[in-house]
Amino acid sequence: MTKKWKFLYLASTALLLAACGNGNTDTEETTEDANAETEEVAEETPADEEGTEEEGSEDPFAHYPAIDMGGRTIKVATWWDFFYDSRHTDPMDNPEVGNVENAQMEIDNVRRIEEKYNVRIEYENLGWEGMIDSINTSVVSGTPDYDIYTVDLQFGLSPAMNGYAIPIEELAPDYADIKNDQTVMTPLDTFGEEYLFAETAIPQSATYMLYNATMLEELGLEDPWTLMENGEWTWDKFAELAQAATRDTDGDGNIDVYGFGGVTTDTTMEFVASNGGAIANTLDEGLSDPATVEALEFIYNMYHVDNFARPYSDDWDGQYNAWVDGSVAFAPVHAWSLVSNGPDLSYDYRIVRWPQGPNGDGTTAGEAIGNHYFIPTGVEDAQAVYQIFEEFRNWFAYDIDLRDNYDWFETAFTSVEDMDLALEIGSSGNGDLWKYSDVNGGAGDALYNIFMGEMTVSQAVESYRQVLQDGLDSFRAE
Template identity: 35%
Template sequence: MQKHIAIILMLGLGISLASCGNKAASGAIPGKTEAPQSAAEGNSQENGRYTDDGKRIITIGTWFDKYYVSKHQDIHDDPGLSQPVTAQMRLDRMREIEAKYNIVFNFVNLTFEGVRESIDISIPSGDPDVEIYEVDLQFGIPAVLKDYAIGLKEMGLEGTDVFNSQNVMKYLRVASQDEAYLFSPSGSGATNAYPLAFNLTMIRAAGLENPQDLYDKGEWTWEKWRSYLTALTRDADDDGDIDTYGFSGYWTYTLSNLLLSNNTGIAPGTQEKLSSPATQEVLDFINTIYNKDKTARPWDRSNWEINNRLYAEGLSGFWVCADWIFNEQGGTDLPFEIGVVPWPRGPSGSFAENHHSQPQGNWYFIPQGTENPRLVYDVLFDWTNWYDYDLDIGQDTAWSRNMYITERNYKYATMMASRPGFDLWENLGTDFSILPLMAGELSVVTLIGEYQPLIQEALDNYFK
């Protein structure tokens, strides 16, 4: 499977691609003119576009139509109009931004493949086609690693919304870099995180402390979790068969979150980390709970769903959760209390530095060679913040909050969503799987030996 198809499936994009016509479709870029002397503060560079009457032209390069931008004069310009009240708010905000910054703000439909072509050709020339690129991560990650993007800290954004409250924008760091280059609207209300859920009623009955309290005290570690799994795994009727397991959950989310909890990955950048000591710690821990302690329910290869939904029957102490999982498999309707907590810290992890989620959706970056990139960011920020920080309007979180049952649960999930990492391991076409490890069919050393060269080769092909 081609890598771009795989990543689109992974990110679950709900976007219909525009027709693959000429790059200069609706919102085509006007011709460049010499930039006038700028007195704006910040990181100013030489390339800018201006109208004849001196307005700065700021353009998003994307592959689908956007509403509402400068060329739109009426809410009915959007053929998919469904919410006229909020549509008018968006259009009014566009007019306010034009006046505030003396700009013209539009988009250009580069087509999906055209976005990649524009990035690879125009940015290295020092004369980027647009001021903002909207990208699928298959384009965005290589662009960052090739130093095609301007950093958010470089633009003076530390201490602002994107690094703090993230009510409007969120950031994504790539390959353990200190700087962040990719950013995106904070969301539509769903929470992009897969916390560790637990049966609080079962935990209290076993005389154990609430894992949330342990996390808050900095004591929620793999070893502590391992002791909980042992305490909750029971053969209730002494027939030799385990009736209740400490853990059951989807193996893909389990692996991804344990990697994040140990501050590592398998393919988080140009070099594989499957063979790293920190990743080996993750695989050793998985082997321990499945094959040595036998506190994790054996994987059922014939039924994907049963591996996680055992919790709904009260037969699993911990499991992988998300708002959509609670919606589909049970949450508020179940006869026991449910808690949610970030995954425990591994021996190479850090409560302060660990990432907690995988990114989804489309991301923006501002290319090198853009004049006054802070102005460009501020315009896009204000355009995105059409709801003026009123999250009840701009981001309807009611459904996700309800799925997480308690406000405390929801806050842990949103914290995790606000700290995304990145790992390509599911999207390299190597068919990497830990199922043989979980079943005791392969050792950790053998698994690493088989897949390490395949993953590195796939990364070399991906980033070339």
């Protein structure tokens, strides 16, 4: 955990120390010409066509004016293999293709985009480290290697907030989906600014509280789902059940089953949110906020006073997967981990909302943020690039039944009720960005010391609140 936050600090520092100006007059003039051309087209677009298909039109993309890109290749950097782009001609080009029919629609849309705009689109997998290197070198110099970057916020938020990304307000024309219905693209609000955007999709990145239903039933304990439905699922009730589940099952004098086990990030995000707190949902630190402190005290007691939480260690994978072998009663989980491990579990499981804290309202969850895109400053014809990319990702032609494929997501859950709850949780994030904005390690180091028992909550908060604030201050506009 410590190494992780130190790495983020070094990456962010490199960005902050880099030169801000791009010094590329030719690129700036070209971009201004392209923006003027796109704005002129937008002024000519009838008001009733903005953001939607004109009634009765056979072309759902008629409101996007054609732009001749002269055979240019729009390059998109990512850190995993992407399908499909201009290099692909067959659904089977993706060795893990799922829905072949939808894959063919994506390929057909690629061909349509190529013809309409005289352009090619290619993704390049740079890997995690390669992505950071490209941002820290080419983007901060004003001569980006790629037209679009696909980023995790751990390395995407800092350049966006420090002037290396074009604001969406300047980037997207008025008729763009992102400024209207947001069926295709959704902007990300980062402390009141919008530089990053992502494809509108099923909210499937949330953190859920899993409980071992078999274990609780065998112990004769109350069912958390029933408690939740009755408005009785609180921190106190959770602690009562977790304490009862913590025991020595083999008689060797050592506890081998714990009431709770999970990693610092997920655990903190959700208990803070369940108490109505946030560590960094504004540019003013919330580590010292009373609701946050109360949540941290509850976590500290779980690990060091009541001792029903699995003792924390630097074994991140071990902590993250503590629930898989059935040695904890409650754990933070994600849909992808349930899909991977759920079928092989030796017990029945369910998910439930995180228990309500004394200061919470029972409806708020930690923020669930996946990958986002940004277009860096210095990209030629940036408005045209954005328009083409938005239309390129709209392979489903506004038919959200095609876009929203629940087949994968639903395999994570054991009932329709659980899946519906998961979708609800995924849509109720509190906007807390501490995992991504803590550029100097403030919150990360504070939590590490709390979980490891090396500091009390008051000591950790007092030691690191200003460190966190200094990191947030680096995002403030000059």
